[in-house]
Amino acid sequence: MNRDAIVGLVCLVLSAVLYATLGHIEEPRAAAFPRTIIIAMGVLSAMMLLQHLLFPKPQAKRAPFPLLRVGGLFVIIIVYLAMLEVVGFYLASFLFFMAVVCIMGFKRLTTKQVLSWLLGAVAFTGVLFVLFKVLLEVQTPQGLLI
Amino acid sequence: MVDFLTYFPQALTPINLLVLVLGVIGGLFLGATPGLSPTMAVALLVPFTFHMEPATGLVLLGAVYTATVAGGAISAILINIPGAPANIATLLDGHPMAKQGQAQKALYYCFISSLVGGLFGMVIMIFFTPPLAEISMEFGPSEMFWIAVFGISVMAGLTSGSVLKGLIGGMFGLLVSVIGYSPMLATPRFVFHDVLTGGVAIVPALIGLFAIPQVFSLMETAHKVTSDVEFKPQKGILWKTIKENLGHVKALSIGSVVGSIIGVIPGAGGQVAGLIAYDQVRKFSKNPQSFGTGNPEGVAAAESANNAMVGPSLIPLLTLSVPGSPTAAVLLGGLLIHGLFPGPDLFREHAAVTYTFIASLVLAQFAMCIFGIMMARYSHSVMKVPDLEMAAAVTVLAIFGTYSVQNSFDDVIVMFALGTIMYIGRKVGFSAAPVVLGIILGVIAEDNFLKGKLIADTDVGVVAYFFTGSLNVIIIALCVVSVGYSVFSEARQYKKAQAQAKAKEAGS
């Protein structure tokens, strides 16, 4: 079974699961549209599954997935999101920027590089702060600090 | 027209010109910031116009509106994140061009095409406002429903790859649009978690679907010292590009006409103008495969359509106080603050202010093009930002832009979750464009169908209501042609590919 067939199967299962949850919509008129879409999605998924089962195309070899790098960033973003409403948007963003470049770019860590990153992070969040907070009064997540 | 010329000089006062230029420059920057949509930018500036002369205030809003629509293309081309839903079609070819070291050319294309489309739209607006206002009133529930169906038929063509994946992605988008309270019946649907009660708003979805996968992709390659492409300013290409760009008559005219038509339809939202124009230009092209790989024609079509939409979208607004796009809705507030009620009075009693506003929109098109081209000269420096720093900065902007739409942390969570799903989806061959199209069109389709059915039940019955009437029939015919053509060209390409494969086998 090639990858696209698996994708078709996953979409088919998803459609079935969503169809099963339709019962939570109390008003029948409100359920009509989602039902139609889910059925259409199911049919399309089944077509895709069949297409790739019956006429499999040769698969190109894929590069290994850089799980560590992508996963690392994912974790840092989650921490950033959790921090936003605690310390406030601007400080959290500054810390996030530094965390990403220092952790993900640890191979490049030198004093000079860190200093230039620091400067960049301050300039970036500083410009955002002056432009949006002070001049345009855009609301951002607020915390104990800014 | 005479009125327009009479009042034109009023737009040229020093203060108005200054406001115009500053508004355009500011608008280009705001538009280029990923996550800040034109609607947001105009909404942010409306309060500032409280303290201004009515004409000056409107000049500012008009300039910002025009410039942010074009500015959204900058981030689309340079970092693969559209500034607004309107710019999705721009990135399909604009970003590949930038990656090949042609960012500057892509941006020139974008601003020149914007100018062409924008002027076309303004001319339409100045000459044909009364008849087009009549037509725009003809769009009722049944017509709007078919417009949405037509938009859905475009989805299939938006993935460079499998048509089925494009459609499945579109269905996913349509389902996402349903989350939250049903707009007409106020019934909660698919609210699996508290954060979903407000539904999925378009701008957070757009940011999530484009920015987050881009951030993760940047991270995949951030450790390599990459790119054999050198990003340096392309000197002396301006005149050549202008000539080349204006030579794409077909792409520009299709873009301008499609954009103008969609602008007139109230509530369709110019958000889909670019995508529909892009799809049409590709269908009429001799080598549709080159679209999506950095074909400048794609940029020309998308951007001319986006800006052609601006003028006509003001027709229903100024004559009937029905805004043709979300941004026009915010502009309406700007008009009302100064006691300018849209309607026939606007052109009679407040002719001076109204025509100054329209004149400033025309001038803003030129200013946008000139300053845009000046900014494009520095575009290579954005391309030079290392992937790591870019990924971090884009994440910050994505969260900022999402939160500031309605000050909702829930939206940020929804944005990030959708983005993560899209990243996985992109890995297995799905694209974000049909999903966004689905989210935009789902609401229009469902709402108008239910409304149409309610009306039809008291009258002629559902079938007669949806399938008769000249506009309905025209739009249905367009849908059929569009789908039919997709199937036809798919089959033709399949045959071509097979023939090539056979020839290859025979040759080797």
Add this chain to the structure above:
Amino acid sequence: MKGKSFLTRLAAVALAVALMLACGLPAMAEGYPDKPVSMIVTYSPGGATDFQARLVTMMAGDDKYLGQPIVIINKPGAGGQVGWNWFVQKGSKDGYTLASYNVPHFIAQSIVYPTKYDINTFEPVANWGADPAVLIVPKDSPFNNVKDFVAYAKKNPGKITLSGAGMYVGHHIAALQLMKAAGIKLTYIPEKGGVPAMQSVISGKVKAGFNNLSDAYRNQDRLKILAIADLERHEFLPKVPTFKEDGIDVDNSSVNYRGVVLPKGASPEVIAKLAEVFPKMFNDKKVKAKMKASGSPEKVMTRDQVIKMFKERQAYLEGLLADLKKKK
């Protein structure tokens, strides 16, 4: 580029930077409010409620009033339910989060739907506007007055389509009242706001509609306005009769009152301060002029008057909506 206030802010930036350098920390002002106050508007930007909310709060930054600006935050969805639910559940209770209200919308919703809010979860501050619902028909409609309309509806039950801004908003209440009082059956078409509802009527896609007086007033060249759902005729449209004049018992229960509330739990000092300042701010000459210029009918009411009005509406709507089961 944005006139005086922009320059003022630039100066403020410079000053703030200087202060921070001088003291190491920004100085904290004393007393409430010492930072901008946010106000939740439960409808999208550009709508009548949003637009008026921005107008009536534009003077808040003046030292005569709050001395701090009010920042409008739009949380639209489900006819206002999303915003109000968020407001009572997640909004801060320290006085820095206000919300705009629309009566009868939120009261009717709290009766019919399992909402998190009702009149007891809000602390009224003041009311700024009152927009009665008017019955409108397209220009070329055969109906010239309410009598024609009712007579036709009696003969053709359910055949008249009637648009309004959504479910259980003022327009819907007016429609329910009209059906009950005249003994007729209409097909109510809920739209996504007053503007699309108005458009449906002008273009003849529906046979009639209830809409805001202010919007109908602006579009009167392209409509026929049959009657107003209020106790008296309105100064904007002196020729339009009330339903009562035609012998149909539709009172002012559907009038759309707009105003400001705090969440339950706000401190008495904050409530007292805002309840004192807001009516004055709404009566400011500049605000009044802008409201009038934009055709928005103003009606300033104090906290006590609003509390009384809430209670009256609650009692009436419970009766009107008694048949609709509460799902709480």
